[in-house]
Amino acid sequence: MKPANRLAFIKEYYFSKKLQEIREMQHNGIEVINLGIGSPDLPPPFDAVAQMQLAAKQEKAHQYQSYRGVDELREAFANFYKRNFQVDVNAHAEILPLLGSKEGVMHISMAFLNEGDEVLIPNPSYPTYTSVTKLVGAKPVFYELKEAQGWQPNFQELEQQDLSKVKMMWLNYPHMPTGAKAGKNVFHDAIKFAQKHHILLVNDNPYSFILNDQPDSLLAYPEAKEVGLELNSLSKTFNMAGWRVGAVLGSKENLQSILKVKSNMDSGMFLPIQLGAAVALNENEDWFKNLDFIYQNRKTKLLELVQKLGCQLEERALVGLFVWAKIPSGYKSSEEFSEHILQTHHLFAAPGTVFGSAGEGYIRFSLCVDEATIEKAIKRVEA
Template structure:
């Protein structure tokens, strides 16, 4: 590569995107004719709910939707988000100032540091965690300070272990509950402490709640914004991707503090042109669906979780039953790395799982499974592992 096409330092400092590496390994296995059971990337295997699809079919024929949309999203879409938050969480939002539409929550998460982080500023990032928190920080020239989320702490960062000097340089703290990759939920006391720290040190608390609607045993997670003082210090990201099986539609939103959303909107208005309005119309339909439609999806994942957790525990892994999300975090036997375990699963059983260290060093010793195939295939996956005795059981 000559000097003109040499990548910028911000690109060369990025680790390879985890799921791109997994796709490469999958392609190699498929080329060998392997019957893959893909429990890697969290992409729902059931179609988008039919009322949403029908709404999109109608909306796409309307000429007014064929022009540039507004950057922040149609007011009708933002009102639907605010109505959903009131029904679901008891949180009151002003659709005009406290809701911004996103081209998927990933886009907003990646853009937020560009609005607030200067070189030398710190961003607190849960680790293991979603890689975009770190990537967005690097793009903004900020410094990532990783907060380990460890099993012994219930997969919550120990906020008391972060030095005061780091807090004083912090511009943003990212949190993510229900958690990817562990499936853990945070306690009320944890959120209250994080909000207090954000208020004390003047940083933004950005909560990624993309998995709040995939929960188990009827125990619905709270919104971060339902806690006192939350809206004064931060925002919450959400996505229709997992909740309504709309991963490919790329519709999400951020809600909460108007000043923080205003900064995010300034970045967005310079880098994108908003969500296609026909998709916003379909998303309004999604947000207005009765909760019984989502109960059916939750029941589907409940069956899958209750098949895979005990199955993995029988074959030598130590699997944690997620409180929410469609991810399952499992500890592997000592003497084997996460990468070795994932490669053995792929090469010897045709099962795609994600190595835990791909989400950060504290993920070493774990693998992540996504509950994105039916119970029969999950039982088959367990049987393949048992037959090969990969983990000694």
């Protein structure tokens, strides 16, 4: 059977294919240390798991649930935003829980993009922004982020382009894969830019609480809800990647459009997951301090490994779950260097080109492995 034409414009997700290759190596007796995937290995909050287990015993726990999510979860998201971002969000009208924020990338695109619309996408960035844009028949238009400019968008350059067909713009701060935080005026300038050109602005914000003492939100800025949406997730902040729970926040009108798509795509989120997630969102500051303590120790070790591999690091402090570094001189491409350390040291790290052409010359390492494993990787390189 011939597949749909839309599949001709996208490839299998890089990590899906690469992880299969790594599994085959391990099946053949080669122990590969995977430093490429941002899937937290630490446990979720104990009380969130306990609440999920308790909720699973409720009489109606296993029935279909509301497409809008239960009150407890939406209210927990509202309290989380108020407490951590000083943002007031109406729990009943301005929050829509999702089966992970990756689902939100698709739902938002389906709700607002027509065939032929253009979408401004950062380069480098999360590959799903591009693939989903193509899947819905829209056109990716990349705006390049540069290390020399702190991986920030250049709105003056964007103003010189033909923006007549642009319908949406993706932001992602703290930025993946580089770890850059939004500059002082980025969200303010982005809102003004979106207002001027009638563009829907979407900030994907899952990394604000990893090694970051100043979390920020697009919605904290005046008039943001008029032109903007924000995606958030419990995957990284609370080590709940496999639970598949996140949310999109924004105006009632915009969320109603997304709900039209979502309500035709799933039948609600498992109730125990929602109630467990609500408990996680109410964790206190100690949760974040303990998480950062672990990640900072891992990062110190990982930086040692990265330097032993001959990679160069940025001087500025970067946040999030990854270390982004320049590959050593002498290699033709990021993929060549990534393949070299995989075959030579049995270490996997993601080549920067996975995230766009502007990622050429860089490689990304994950903090989602324990210190002992990073130490083992260091010894392999030293040997």
